[in-house]
Amino acid sequence: MVKEQSDKSALRDNFRDVGFWNPTQILPHEIGAVIHRMDLNECPHPPSPRVVEAIKLAANDLNRYPDGTCPELAERLSEQSKLPKEQICFGGGSTQLLTSIAEITVGPNENIVSPEIVWRRFQGVYRVVAADVTFVPNKDNGGIAVDQLIKSINNQTKLLVVLTPNNPTGLMLSEEEIYTVCHETPENVMLFIDEAYYEFALFAGGVDALSILKNRKGPWVLTRTFSKAYALAGLRLGYAFCSSEEVANALRLATSTFNVNGVAEKAVLAALDDTEYTKFILESNALEMSKIKTKCQELGLKYMDSVTNFISIDVGVPNGELVQKMRDRGIRISTPGYEQTGTFIRVSSGLPEETSNFLIALEEILGEMRN
Amino acid sequence: MVKEQSDKSALRDNFRDVGFWNPTQILPHEIGAVIHRMDLNECPHPPSPRVVEAIKLAANDLNRYPDGTCPELAERLSEQSKLPKEQICFGGGSTQLLTSIAEITVGPNENIVSPEIVWRRFQGVYRVVAADVTFVPNKDNGGIAVDQLIKSINNQTKLLVVLTPNNPTGLMLSEEEIYTVCHETPENVMLFIDEAYYEFALFAGGVDALSILKNRKGPWVLTRTFSKAYALAGLRLGYAFCSSEEVANALRLATSTFNVNGVAEKAVLAALDDTEYTKFILESNALEMSKIKTKCQELGLKYMDSVTNFISIDVGVPNGELVQKMRDRGIRISTPGYEQTGTFIRVSSGLPEETSNFLIALEEILGEMRN
Numbered sequence: 001m002v003k004e005q006s007d008k009s010a011l012r013d014n015f016r017d018v019g020f021w022n023p024t025q026i027l028p029h030e031i032g033a034v035i036h037r038m039d040l041n042e043c044p045h046p047p048s049p050r051v052v053e054a055i056k057l058a059a060n061d062l063n064r065y066p067d068g069t070c071p072e073l074a075e076r077l078s079e080q081s082k083l084p085k086e087q088i089c090f091g092g093g094s095t096q097l098l099t100s101i102a103e104i105t106v107g108p109n110e111n112i113v114s115p116e117i118v119w120r121r122f123q124g125v126y127r128v129v130a131a132d133v134t135f136v137p138n139k140d141n142g143g144i145a146v147d148q149l150i151k152s153i154n155n156q157t158k159l160l161v162v163l164t165p166n167n168p169t170g171l172m173l174s175e176e177e178i179y180t181v182c183h184e185t186p187e188n189v190m191l192f193i194d195e196a197y198y199e200f201a202l203f204a205g206g207v208d209a210l211s212i213l214k215n216r217k218g219p220w221v222l223t224r225t226f227s228k229a230y231a232l233a234g235l236r237l238g239y240a241f242c243s244s245e246e247v248a249n250a251l252r253l254a255t256s257t258f259n260v261n262g263v264a265e266k267a268v269l270a271a272l273d274d275t276e277y278t279k280f281i282l283e284s285n286a287l288e289m290s291k292i293k294t295k296c297q298e299l300g301l302k303y304m305d306s307v308t309n310f311i312s313i314d315v316g317v318p319n320g321e322l323v324q325k326m327r328d329r330g331i332r333i334s335t336p337g338y339e340q341t342g343t344f345i346r347v348s349s350g351l352p353e354e355t356s357n358f359l360i361a362l363e364e365i366l367g368e369m370r371n
Numbered sequence: 372m373v374k375e376q377s378d379k380s381a382l383r384d385n386f387r388d389v390g391f392w393n394p395t396q397i398l399p400h401e402i403g404a405v406i407h408r409m410d411l412n413e414c415p416h417p418p419s420p421r422v423v424e425a426i427k428l429a430a431n432d433l434n435r436y437p438d439g440t441c442p443e444l445a446e447r448l449s450e451q452s453k454l455p456k457e458q459i460c461f462g463g464g465s466t467q468l469l470t471s472i473a474e475i476t477v478g479p480n481e482n483i484v485s486p487e488i489v490w491r492r493f494q495g496v497y498r499v500v501a502a503d504v505t506f507v508p509n510k511d512n513g514g515i516a517v518d519q520l521i522k523s524i525n526n527q528t529k530l531l532v533v534l535t536p537n538n539p540t541g542l543m544l545s546e547e548e549i550y551t552v553c554h555e556t557p558e559n560v561m562l563f564i565d566e567a568y569y570e571f572a573l574f575a576g577g578v579d580a581l582s583i584l585k586n587r588k589g590p591w592v593l594t595r596t597f598s599k600a601y602a603l604a605g606l607r608l609g610y611a612f613c614s615s616e617e618v619a620n621a622l623r624l625a626t627s628t629f630n631v632n633g634v635a636e637k638a639v640l641a642a643l644d645d646t647e648y649t650k651f652i653l654e655s656n657a658l659e660m661s662k663i664k665t666k667c668q669e670l671g672l673k674y675m676d677s678v679t680n681f682i683s684i685d686v687g688v689p690n691g692e693l694v695q696k697m698r699d700r701g702i703r704i705s706t707p708g709y710e711q712t713g714t715f716i717r718v719s720s721g722l723p724e725e726t727s728n729f730l731i732a733l734e735e736i737l738g739e740m741r742n
Contacts, residue, residue, distance in 0.1 A: 003741055007589075007590040007614055007615040007617050007618050008617055010476055010529065010559060010560065010561045010590040010618075011475055011476060011560055011617070011618065011621050012474075012475060012477070012478055012587070013473040015474075015476075015621035015624060015625070016617075016621075017617075018620050018621055019620060020620045020623055021628075022438070022439065022440060022623075022628050023628075024436045024437065024438045024439055024628060024629070025438050025440070026438055026442075037435065040435075041437055042434055042435055042436060043434045044434070044672050045434060046431045046432065046433070046434055047430070047431070047433050047434055051430075051433075052427075052430045052431055052516065055426065055427075055430040055433075055634075056423075056426075056427045056430065059418070059422075059423045059426040059427065059634075060418070061415060061417065061605065062417075062422075062426075062603050062604070062605035062606050062638075063413055063414045063415070063417050063418055063600070063602035063603065063604060063605070064408065064411075064523045064604060065395045065411055065413060065598075065605060066395065066605050067393070067395045067396050067397055068393065068395055069393060069396070069497065071397075076653045092463045092467075092607070092632075093629055093630075094631055095627055095629040095630070096463075096630065099627065103383075103386075103499065104382055104383060104386040105381055105382060105384055105386075106383070107501075108478060108479065108480060120437070121627055121629070124627060127624065128624060128625055144604075157382065186737055188380055188381060189381065190381045205524075207701055212688055215702065218378075218381070219378040219381040219382075222547075231433070231631070232433050233433070233434060233435060233436045234433035234434065234435055234437050234632055234633020234634070235433050235438060235632060235633065236463070236629070236631075236632040236633075237632070243372075243378055244378040246378050246379055246382070246387075246388075247378050247381075247382070249389050249390060249391045250382050250386035250389055251389075252391055252393075253386060253389045253495055253498065253499060254386070254470075254499055256466055256467070256470065256492055256495060257393050257394075257395060258395070258464055258466040258492070258607070259463055259464075259466070259467065259607070260607075260631050261463075261605055261606060261607040261635075262605020262606065262607075263426075263605070263606070263634070264632075267433075272407060307515060335414045360739035
């Protein structure tokens with residue numbers, strides 16, 4: 001007891017009593033069982049066979065540290081984006097970059113302006129930097145209230161966080177909203193746009209935020225990942241486009257360049273080459289999501305009109321209970337922000353059979369719960 | 372120009388003008404050429420074939436996020452260490468954990484006591500947390516001056532850093548020194564022991580710091596990695612033993628649990644199973660290092676008596692120039708802390724042919740430079 005006490009006193013205030021959140025945990029009864037994993041916004045398909053092949057080849061060299069600047073991939077992204085490769089840096093998933101972006105800009109008690117509905121890790125990031133956070137309520141339809149975000153900026157604000165599409169709403173910003181946020185966020189405030197679901201948005205006819213962001217006068221960072229549309233969540237590779245080399249170097253200091261694993265760059269180059277496979281993933285995803293939306297309409301359930309590989313649905317019954325009943329049937333789903341209150345669930349895209357089993361289970365469970 | 376200016380003002384002071392350090396960079400003329408990589412303290416042998424096999428199997432599942440608590444590996448390390456698995460956490464290499472340990476304990480301008488001679492990334496870590504650092508000179512033989520470290524602790528000290536064996540000296544602490552640091556570091560100060568080269572130390576008859584550390588009254592963290600003795604630098608998996616679950620959870624918040632890639636746990640379990648291969652790596656390393664030491668004696672060169680897979684040698688001529696001449700011959704070596712002043716070089720263990728080529732080159736270059 002004395003020990004535990006003295007341990008705590010050695011931690012900074014913001015790191016005390018933090019508990020532990022592990023959404024990736026596999027429960028004992030799930031090991032080896034057939035489980036539909038529809039709670040982590042993963043791609044239900046394995047990576048492209050060409051990716052798997054590239055990893056097999058690279059595995060023999062894992063005694064070596066790779067070049068964390070991913071020179072060949074940076075070159076490729078530079079050509080695509082027309083940004084110099086010095087302004088592109090890499091993270092262990094874009095998740096690592098989220099933390100680093102906050103670290104390079106926000107000191108203890110300085111202000112971050114953030115949408116209220118964001119992926120739960122953002123709450124963790126805000127705590128890591130001991131920020132004072134102004135949470136701005138989302139609009140009635142779940143969308144990010146861009147005007148309100150900008151109005152909430154104060155003299156202590158160092159960072160404005162925007163996500164398009166946003167997790168867990170699945171909604172994207174309009175061209176006008178992106179324009180507003182890029183040009184009305186003051187020049188002394190870092191503007192951070194997370195585009196983890198970028199490829200899905202583009203497929204759904206969304207706007208490429210980068211083309212607008214490039215004309216912003218103040219500093220900015222935009223992050224993307226290979227976790228979702230390239231079926232590589234477990235590879236841990238994301239990247240950031242930065243407004244300047246100065247910002248990119250600050251991020252590289254925060255992450256260190258020993259952060260990227262030795263199979264990641266080769267795997268991603270193979271994934272980018274296999275455009276047919278990415279098309280297959282995006283098309284399959286759109287099809288499965290449309291089945292869910294159609295069934296929701298049949299059942300009279302409202303949902304947020306997601307363009308991504310997950311969807312948040314108002315089931316009209318206590319969400320925690322429904323999530324548990326699904327899990328008892330071997331179907332892992334979640335709630336928008338992992339909360340156990342309210343009536344929204346969040347489900348990610350599955351294989352056709354998984355979608356079908358989920359929808360059957362949903363109808364049955366709702367039948368039980370409504371009685 | 373105006374742009375660059377405003378970018379900088381959005382960064383915290385400690386992240387401005389940080390430049391960029393990338394020791395893993397492969398120079399253009401080295402791509403595809405036969406290069407002896409003896410500058411990064413890597414293992415010159417590929418990973419065990421069983422590891423490569425495990426990675427091939429795991430690659431198909433990379434569309435999924437792995438459980439970042441590495442449950443099976445944590446169980447194994449828990450059995451070995453007799454620490455509960457709740458007190459064991461994982462990082463993207465122990466490198467990530469170094470940063471996180473500083474983050475959970477040290478606020479801006481708070482004090483860290485550190486040996487003066489440490490791996491260069493530590494300087495980066497200290498800058499990330501904007502610490503006030505008291506650097507304590509090493510002893511004449513290069514060893515860490517434990518008594519001086521403890522005497523340097525002040526009222527603002529939150530973290531004491533010790534490394535055994537230390538990079539870049541390769542020297543380990545004696546049992547008595549470990550005992551001193553564990554029991555004389557005040558209970559309100561976090562004691563951090565880095566054991567990245569643990570397996571080499573143990574092989575050389577060194578002490579297991581953990582057994583002593585466990586009896587410390589105050590908080591502590593000890594880190595190790597699979598990068599070195601298991602030939603898995605590119606896998607990015609390190610771990611931390613913590614004095615309590617409270618400390619481990621703080622680290623997990625800082626790193627997030629989305630930090631470990633999806634092939635890492637399986638690969639490491641295979642590496643731990645292949646004890647013959649690890650023995651081969653440790654024995655080969657000892658043999659190659661002894662060849663270097665013997666040749667140094669012949670050439671009348673002093674060296675630090677490293678127990679690890681690298682060695683720092685006083686070549687008596689400007690080190691930067693000698694490093695460049697080696698690199699021109701396709702042999703990558705470095706200096707202890709990557710500095711370009713002084714007369715010490717640092718070289719890591721190679722394959723037999725690489726050791727031989729390095730030693731021939733060393734004799735020839737010294738011959739040239741002394742004339």
